[in-house]
Amino acid sequence: MADANIFFTRVKSPEETRKFLLESSKSVISVLRGYYSIMKLREEKTKTITMLKNHFDELNWLFAKLDELLPQHSIEELERLLPDARAVTQKAKGMKEFIAEHGYKEIDREIPEEIIEAVESPDQINPGARMGREPKGKKDDLSLAELESALSSVEARLKELN
């Protein structure tokens, strides 16, 4: 039995309304499709960021290694440990010209033991001079606390240099 309380209203331009509804639906579906594309982009972005982090980890290790290889001691300490070094350096300056004039010849002369020791173990000269980073035994992942401690160590060294 038909309900007597049912009312009807007129919808002006129903075709246009339907068209707009379909177009809105199309836009929403296109947004949903974009969701998958954005998720894929983010996945790729995460991978790229991880790759970038690995590059920076490697650079950090390389800088620490470089720092280890560069001289760690002051000239005063060197002069104290190697009193003859300046004289040798002066001689070496003239050596270039000498070699240019007379040619190079290997000489057999023993290097004093303390000089060898001082050159081979610079840590004994200035043990605190090294960076807070550890180049030996490359670490895969540094924690934030370790990074902060390494950063403050580098900043302290920079302050010393300034």
Next chain:
Amino acid sequence: MGETPVFVKIEEYKEILSIMNVINKKLDDVRETLARLKRLKHDEDEQIIAWTANLNDVSKKIEYINELLSE
């Protein structure tokens, strides 16, 4: 040490040069990865711009339908 020259053992100097070489290559890798990241970020931004445009479009249409229904 300031202006005073310092001397490095030849073996270590060679190692330093090879490390510098690796560092330069690594910096190129970093540059390349950053450019890739920039492209990805740009694509993501474009997607969000498209979403905003879609939302504006839908809003206008729904507003129009609303007006039609209220008449």
